[in-house]
Amino acid sequence: MTGDRYFGAAVLAITGFYLYGASTIPTGFLPDPVGSRTFPYILGGLGFLCGFLILLRPDDPPVWPSSSIVLKLALAAAIMYGFAETLQPLGFILPSAVTTALLSYLIAPNILHSLIAGGGLSVGLYVILKHGLGLGLSAFWF
Amino acid sequence: MELLANLSQGFAVALTWSTLILAISGCFAGTIIGSLPGLGPSNGVAILIPLAFSLSLDATEALVLMTSVYYGAMYGGRISSILLNIPGDEPALMTTLDGYPMARQGRAGDALVLSGVASFVGALLATIGLMILAPILARIAYLFGPAEYFALYMLAFCTLGGLSSRNQIKAGLAAIIGLAIAMIGLDNTTGLPRLTFGSLHLMDGVDFLVAIVGLFAVAEIFIYMESHGRESAIGVKLERITIPFREIGNSAVTMLRSTLIGFIAGVLPGAGASLGSFLAYMAEKSLSRDKETFGTGNPRGVAAPEAGNNAAAGGALVPMLTLGVPGSGTTAVLLALLVTLNITPGPLLFEERPEVVWGLVASLLIANFVLLIMNVPLVKLFVRILSVPPWILLPGITMVAFGGIYSLSGSSYDLVLMLLFGLFGYLCRKLDVPTVPIILGILLGNHMEDSLRRAMVISDGDWTYLFTSPISIVLWLAAIGGFVAPMFLRNLLRTPPRVED
Incomplete structure (x- = not known):
């Protein structure tokens, strides 16, 4: 309700x-x-x-997630917002490395995994999106 | 004969190397998307649309790629249903009911092969059905004037939310939200800004691709992050794969019946694949002599929903191509693709751009055979993809979604807007507000208003003109019936409980 x-x-x-x-x-x-x-x-x-x-006539209330998960989702949204704002000035690789590493840590708190995800996804996806599919992305700010 | 001539024209388009490669890679990507839990056909196709643009494909090629992804995702959805008891996408929900019990009895391979064959039968026959039905419907669509189109849009909005929400008011509200968002921007007729509140960004209106990727893909990421850890299933090991000829033979009739049911459910506006698989399963269960074995690993309980949902996927293409009114979430996304490619679906599409329609049909026929090969002998390859951990999958999806939209617009404004749509989509899911009508509203809002205004210009402001022709009266009655009926049917259409571990 x-x-x-x-x-x-x-x-x-x-x-x-x-x-x-x-x-x-x-x-x-x-x-x-x-x-x-x-x-x-x-x-x-x-x-x-x-x-x-x-x-x-309100429905039964939905099952809201616990406050720790709400915090996690809010953090994820904040991280994505940071990515949205930095993608243009800083280029794809740096913001996406930071964003994927943080998101990955948020999902499974493991520093090694998050470093792998950040490094691998940012460079790997840049190569795929830019050179494989020809998306208009720039790697860095210069 | 005309059909054969059209079809040969279609194969001439489909059998070029570039189109073939697109169809095959679309099938491959689609099966992966379908099998990954949390990525279904609609959000999978949504995040791939920006990529289709950057490849600068022409209309036929883009449509072939995206519908192959769509078909592939419908095939792939069953893999995690059977092995993990987690539906890879919404229509695959019914497959968990008997698929997972079969897998737990050590018959995972049988279940995968059987459902793969069922998917093939459903999708292939539905593509043939599309081939026959679409030109007929396109001819009827010539009789549609603005008043009829307005009634048709009403029908789509009244039925679309119907079964996806438990609360009909919220389903209606979802359509209104979408339509209301579509009004933002420059007025088509007068060229003056509406509801922009002085913002220059809003002058262009809200880009529906931004809304689609936000509401489908980004919202799904939040949902997945929330449920991750709560919904854990014991994975089932997949041993050798053999072909269960006897069970395929036993369920041949089931597949044909389910295909017919699924196809009809797909053609009806607003129903879509989830309803197709649901009705196919329930029909099979009620016709069967051994009802109690359904839910405990009955092979026919695996064949029925898979044939049903794949047939519905083909059926849903019929109203989308002939009338420009999609019957499901994914076809709404495909419509967005067509509109962005400057192609107006409808009867004229069949006259003016036959190569698009028939090239698509021929490619889908080919895609089905490709998918059969990928989903039966090569299914182990896709099973391995299920083990991609979420800590790499979710950030990856996020990057593809953001990167794709950024490459289209190049502005961080659209990215922030997409994120807001994502959060809004998450809230909608929580509050049981269906998101597909919102998308459809954004997509069709201006068309709907234009047809209303044009009808009123023709009738010189007489509102009764909307209800004068027989076609529009039938459509209005169907719309009212479609909106009211789910309130009474909802108790009947309850999904049987999933098997718990």
Whole structure:
């Protein structure tokens, strides 16, 4: 129940914001019986209704992971965010070596394994993606 | 006769070296993807799409590669179901019911060969079915105007979430979320920005590839990280592999029946392979004289779901190619590929680009034979892949997903957006909100709105125009029925419990 109470409330808030956003859509110049706002209004309205119904009749709460696993998932997301932000300035190899090593350590805490994963995956995947498949990646920042 | 002419044209395309190599490597990659737990057809195809672009393949080649991966993943999904009691992908869930008990009785090899043959029968006959049914449906699709298309999109959204969620409201909400995201960006008709809140990044809209890889692949990584360690199974050793001729013979009728059921389930919008394998298994169980042996290692309980899900995979291609409305998660991803390649599926595809359609059909026929070889004599090779440890697999998948999307857009903005979609997809999975309708909504949202607007221009704003033609009335009724029916059927369609260790 806890899960769906928050979820329903979030849906109501977001669809409310969405409806506000839809109301600010400028009108086009061409004659059009439907216009730019109608469809977003319908979607926002239906979404609002769904949020309301979810609040009224929440499902059984999902099995949330333990706090240590939540922490692990949050760390994984943070590591991926770091990768997303550093890939462009630093090139593929260095950020991916760090990212894969950290993710690997997060999954199985073994320093040797994580070093193998970091070194092997970063160089190996760079060669495969860049030279095997021709992806537009640069190796380093220079 | 027309069929033979078309087919020979198709084989002319499929039998070139480049296409053959693509089909074979697609089958190989697909079987690996299918057999790895946590990577199914939809997310496997999703992370490979950026790679298909970087190879700068033309439309036929890209489609051949991706559908071979799709078929391969449907074959490969059974391997970990049978050996580890972990379904390699969602449709392979039913295969665990009898496959794993068979493996524990020391008949793992038999189960793998039997299910491989069943997959072959299902997929091959479904490809032939696709060949016959698709041109007929394409001819009917000529009668579709904007009002009919709008009704068809309604049908797809009403049925797609149906059986994948236990809560119909959430299934509906998922479609609305997808459609609402599709509205972001420049309005197709007026060219003015909508719902961008002044952000330049949002002017282009949300790239559906970013959403797909995020919702499918990245979310799957989080799910896997969470469940890893909790879901542990005792692996079964695979000894020598022999061909169990007697059991294959005994289940021949089962395979044919399951193929028919699976194919129909695949063609219906919104049902897809999971339903195909489920219905095939349940039908076989209820028809059988020895019902109680199902779930304890009955070979027919292995053959039925595998023939069913592979047939459904072929069937799901029919509405995707002829109407541009995918019937399952993976075909939605394939549609995304086609749209990005600037190909509009639909009746015109059969007229204007016959080489794409028939080249694809011919390649799928070839791919089936390749897959039979890979999945029966060479199955040991893929069994070994199951032992790739997660500490190397998951970081690897992450890198391929990020690297692929980065190579398409070159911006870290899209990577962050993909990560957000991944976290959102994780939450959706937890809250029982199906993600396939979200993808489909993002993909079809603008088409759906355009057909509504066009219909209204034709009728000069008269909303009853949407319900005037017989085709649209049938589609609307099917949509309403498809949305309401699962609420009552849900208790009937419950998956039998998996075997515990």
